[in-house]
Amino acid sequence: MGAVSRRRFLGLTAGAGGALLLATAGCAGPGGASAAPDDLSEGRDRRLRIDNWADYIDPDAEGTVARFQAATDIAVTYEEEYADNLTALADGGVIHQLQEGQGSLYDVIVPTYWVVKRLLARGLLEPIPLERIPNHVNVDPLFLEVPWDRGARWHMPWQAGLTGIASDPAATGGKPVTSVAQLVNDPALKGRVGMVTEMREVVGLLLLARGQDPARVTADQARAALDDLQAIVSKGQVKYFTGSEFGELLPNKTFAACLAWSGDAVQIQATRPDLRFAIPDEGGIRWFDSMIIPKGADNVRAAADWMNFVYDPANAARITAAVQYVSPVLGVRDALTGAGGESAALAGNPILFPDGETRRRLFFWSGLDEATEDELQERFDDITGPLVYQS
Numbered sequence: 515m516g517a518v519s520r521r522r523f524l525g526l527t528a529g530a531g532g533a534l535l536l537a538t539a540g541c542a543g544p545g546g547a548s549a550a551p552d553d554l555s556e557g558r559d560r561r562l563r564i565d566n567w568a569d570y571i572d573p574d575a576e577g578t579v580a581r582f583q584a585a586t587d588i589a590v591t592y593e594e595e596y597a598d599n600l601t602a603l604a605d606g607g608v609i610h611q612l613q614e615g616q617g618s619l620y621d622v623i624v625p626t627y628w629v630v631k632r633l634l635a636r637g638l639l640e641p642i643p644l645e646r647i648p649n650h651v652n653v654d655p656l657f658l659e660v661p662w663d664r665g666a667r668w669h670m671p672w673q674a675g676l677t678g679i680a681s682d683p684a685a686t687g688g689k690p691v692t693s694v695a696q697l698v699n700d701p702a703l704k705g706r707v708g709m710v711t712e713m714r715e716v717v718g719l720l721l722l723a724r725g726q727d728p729a730r731v732t733a734d735q736a737r738a739a740l741d742d743l744q745a746i747v748s749k750g751q752v753k754y755f756t757g758s759e760f761g762e763l764l765p766n767k768t769f770a771a772c773l774a775w776s777g778d779a780v781q782i783q784a785t786r787p788d789l790r791f792a793i794p795d796e797g798g799i800r801w802f803d804s805m806i807i808p809k810g811a812d813n814v815r816a817a818a819d820w821m822n823f824v825y826d827p828a829n830a831a832r833i834t835a836a837v838q839y840v841s842p843v844l845g846v847r848d849a850l851t852g853a854g855g856e857s858a859a860l861a862g863n864p865i866l867f868p869d870g871e872t873r874r875r876l877f878f879w880s881g882l883d884e885a886t887e888d889e890l891q892e893r894f895d896d897i898t899g900p901l902v903y904q905s
Contacts, residue, residue, distance in 0.1 A: 560589060561816070563619065564623075564820070570837055579592050602623075612638055631881060650822075652845060673839040675776045675800075675839045681772075684767075685767050691792070704750055705753055710756065718879045728877045736890050758778050759905060825843050834850065
């Protein structure tokens, strides 16, 4: 996705019309009453409103949105207003409005998993109408095991990714950068290191550098990792904290090495194959964004039809070929291989399809209670704020 992507931290503009869908049968409506499929008028059934991150789908002119509309005769408004999770949660944000009981502007939203967990705990999601989504069987079992939604009955992952280290051998004297400890301590990298703006990923990687498991994090461990981050920043090791802007700052040698998101790294390597991406020796961080149906969404049935459509392996493979993040859909690798050409080459990419040994070195941030995570986020923002990159 290049320098503009699903992970971009700064403001993103709205996309043109397109298609995304949410459908819920037998789920609670705006008034809390259960709405049977027959209660939805044909007119409402024929439109769908989706909000996603920017550049997180194949192009509209001949892509998934257009093909879904042609296949279903459902008119889709597909927008790219989801700039980042914190903006969505802040006053006026799309999720803040939902939390304040103002309803949802959309039938499908695609937050990161820790936001989905919060919304589910607050009763702000419609259940996924599994009876309308036979392709639910294609959800990678990894995503059926999250403790807050076993079986994925309230969310369906859109794309997943890995956070690791990208580096430019020409800027490191040919020395590979393969560990978090090296990234934050090597004096040869001082002032030329980039970090991402996602607290859970930075803290998770610093926990791994301490020999601790982000999937079993305690509040004290996370606070100690933030102490480490403060020390790293204070000694001048970090140049900037960025969103996907590292896709510009690494190739132009502002960074010698940086924390990076896997999909962006694959895209950068398309034009700069000399740049490297590594899962740190200590381990990498997994994350994923999920499709959800907000409580009271107008068109749950259409949302379900959309989810079913994008979970067809052939359709999911087209999305993977465009965005080059890790697909949560079983069968995508075979579909890419069958497509031939550049798509088939992606099927062999170890970043998109990590082997078993690599998967064992990838960790999710398990999460803490909301008040503690908000406390950690506030301190993270205080530490990183002066160094957040402004383009």
